[in-house]
Amino acid sequence: MFTPSRPDRVNDPVVKRVQVLRTVVGLVAVTWVSLSYGLAADADAVVDDRFDxxxxxxxxLGVTCPIALAxxxxxxxxxxxxxxxxxxxxxAGALLALVVALAVPRLITGLGYVDENTNWTASGGRVALLFALGAFLLWLAPFVLYGIAQALVxxxxxxxxxxxxxxxxxTLLVWELALFDVFRGAYDGVPVGVRAAFILGAPLTVTAVAMWELRRLRTRHGLTLRAALLR
Structure with missing residues (x-):
């Protein structure tokens, strides 16, 4: 659902390894800064911040992707x-699938059929509904978590x-997120130099990897943006 499947698509494993390495190094660096400068009390707080x-x-991405593709x-x-x-x-289907999957639990509770006051033992039908919802959520949770990871990758x-x-x-996305970090005061309380390095670190490294990927596509596979647009 969330991974490309076009048969003639170029898949460069070297690019993938570099992207994974960049992500791992970035996560380690952010965790170290968060714990060293008191931005997070413990590892759980760092995880919560990453989820945010x-x-x-x-x-x-959900707003930028349709506009950029159009x-x-x-x-x-x-x-x-x-x-x-x-x-x-x-x-478009991948974006819609993730939006629907994230919205389903809220729809279930928002319709009024399920809330904290629901008496699940009132009837056999409600007991069956409880098991059905439980089974559905057991499937939905890993689908959403894995889908989020794949959608971002x-x-x-x-x-x-x-x-x-x-x-x-x-590249467009990561610079947008850097602007968000600037306006919301991310890494507030750390030295100015460290703060600038971490706000700019992600967009600069992602941009560098993206430019390198575009160069590999051009030199090794003959694929360029100009040729794709017939410009």
Missing amino acids: QIRTTLIV AFIAAARPPNRRLFLRRVGKP HVFRAADLHETVPPLLA
Whole structure:
């Protein structure tokens, strides 16, 4: 549901390893700063902060992704524009699937059928509903968690549109998040130099990896943004 599946898509394992390494180094560095400068009381607080960041990332990505994909398709010339319009269904489906999966629990409680005052033993039907909801949530929880991870890694299957889109979209996203960090005062209380390094660290490294990925696509696979747009 959340991983690209276009048969002729270029999949470079070297790029994937570099992306994973960058992510691991970034997480270790952020954890060290959070604990060293008292931004988080313990490891649990660091995890909570990362989950808050993931939620913000998903919101920003959910807004940015459709706009960026629409702009990419609009910028392409025929016949590639028609080709990309046919391909955009899978990225759009991945975004819709995650939105629906995240909304389902709130819909269940919001409809008034289930709340803290529900008497589950009032009837056999409610007992059956309890088991059905329990089984559904047992399936939904790992689906959502794994889907979030895959959606962030693969930028909502943007590679199904074209291989050059994920690095460009990831770069746009990470600079947007850096602006959020500036406005919300992230890492407040640490030395100015350290704060600047960590606010700029993610966008600069993601941009560097993205530019390197685009270069590999051009030199090793003959794929460029200009060729994709027929410009």
